[in-house]
Amino acid sequence: MKTERAKEILLQLLKIPSPSGKEDRIMLHIMEFLHRLDYDVTIESDGEIIDLVVNPNAELFYEVHVDTIPIRAEPFVRGNIVYGTGASDIKGGAAAILLMLENLRKEGKDLNVGIVFVSDEEQGGRGSALFMERYKPKMAVVLEPTDLEVHIAHAGNIEAYFEVDGKEAHGACPESGVNAIEETYKMLEKLKNLEPFKAKGEFFDPHIGIQELVCENPVYLIPALCRGRLEARLLPEQEVEDVLDIMDPILDEYTKSYEYTEIWDGYRLEPDEEIVQMAKQAMERTGLDEFGGMRSWTDAINFMYNGTRTIVFGPGNLDISHTKFERIDVRDVVTASEFLKALNEIYGKGA
Structure with missing residues (x-):
């Protein structure tokens, strides 16, 4: 059988x-x-x-x-x-x-x-x-x-590793620091609102999200640094270089550094x-x-x-x-x- x-x-x-x-x-x-x-x-x-x-x-x-x-x-x-x-x-x-x-x-x-x-x-x-x-x-x-x-x-794809910088402060004093975790999610929200990621596709929709996030905070502090990896899925007809052109300014604004590790067109x-x-x-x-x-x-x-x-x-x-x-x-x-x-x-x- x-x-x-x-x-x-x-x-x-x-x-x-x-x-x-x-x-x-x-x-x-x-x-x-x-x-x-x-x-x-x-x-x-x-x-x-x-x-x-x-x-x-x-x-x-x-x-x-x-x-x-x-x-x-x-x-x-x-x-x-x-x-x-x-x-x-x-x-x-x-x-x-x-x-x-x-x-x-x-x-x-x-x-x-x-x-x-x-x-x-x-x-x-x-x-x-x-x-x-x-x-x-x-x-x-x-x-x-x-x-x-x-x-x-x-699908096409963009993958990037990044570091988001904040400002350390005592955990009870958030107004005195800049929370790197919160900055990371502000960055993600801006990325999600870009026009390419609001499009609709025949077989799947585009998407951008964080797949890895590390923020060490061993004591009671406002976290000052996050490291992570984000991944963007693109529609077959979307050109990677066009999407990079509008992602770059946001990553420049929020990150200490970033590096694209995977880029390909669908x-x-x-x-x-x-x-x-x-x-x-x-x-x-x-x-x-x-x-x-x-x-x-x-x-x-x-x-x-x-x-x-x-x-x-x-x-x-x-x-x-x-x-x-x-x-x-x-x-x-x-x-x-x-x-x-x-x-x-x-x-x-x-x-």
């Missing part, structure tokens, strides 16, 4: 911890899995990053990262739900690919697409960058948790593009009908930057990914595998 086999493959992956920088064991497991199915595997490495490539000459590639955040939850199963760090992001997607490859062999069908398993997505995206240095596929499907939606749009594919049309056919064959947009950074940005037209798709839920409650329904892993198999066939007929 495909559901039980999907569960078995996924649990094998989850039982091998693979936080970013420690992907060696899981890459070896995947390589042995592929060799048992008699697939040739090309190892790409720069001495630190490892990628595994199957069918390297294909013009359509399926890409999935095998690294996770540091382990927050050990794997366990309740019925068809598999829990554990990486279950949703994105070992469920890796299991869908492996299940597809296994079923293609059982059915005597050809693998028409290329496959690449990459490292380091969660930290620096160096695995996909290494792949794109050495390969230039025309199209790609990047596996990420999308709730089985086919994402044809991708994108949106047109309905008539080849990869979108093939995906639509595969959706019809597998009972899927939802298009959407990816809200988080993914390897798709590296692919698109290098000219590869890329959709994002996979089983799993982005909302619960990275949390201690991360989980996935293996029936969605099976559905994702069937979609990928249908797309492999559609591409093969047109190649």
Whole structure:
């Protein structure tokens, strides 16, 4: 039964911890899995990053990262739900690919697409960058948790680390000091009121917020310094440089210092593009009908930057990914595998 086999493959992956920088064991497991199915595997490495490539000459590639955040939850199963760090992001997607490859062999069908398993997505995206240095596929499907939606749009992003300066005073005398925490929230309120963050999008809305804030205050004082990290999600059509131009004056006003650490533009594919049309056919064959947009950074940005037209798709839920409650329904892993198999066939007929 495909559901039980999907569960078995996924649990094998989850039982091998693979936080970013420690992907060696899981890459070896995947390589042995592929060799048992008699697939040739090309190892790409720069001495630190490892990628595994199957069918390297294909013009359509399926890409999935095998690294996770540091382990927050050990794997366990309740019925068809598999829990554990990486279950949703994105070992469920890796299991869908492996299940597809296994079923293609059982059915005597050809693998028409290329496959690449990459490292380091969660930290620096160096695995996909290494792949794109050495390969230039025309199209790609990047596996990420999308709730089985086919994402044809991708958010842009701005991330910045900052320090907000205040003035120290006794805790009972707030009028004599400047509270760095309160200044930080004044800054955030001004940022939220900028026009780009009040816009509305088709698949998601723009957003700006603080994701990390540290303000040490070991004694009874008005806090004088806050350090933090803010993140802005932009619509695909919003230009990062335009948004930076109106954020800078506010950050200049409120911060002691700031540094942009991640900046990228989003994108949106047109309905008539080849990869979108093939995906639509595969959706019809597998009972899927939802298009959407990816809200988080993914390897798709590296692919698109290098000219590869890329959709994002996979089983799993982005909302619960990275949390201690991360989980996935293996029936969605099976559905994702069937979609990928249908797309492999559609591409093969047109190649």
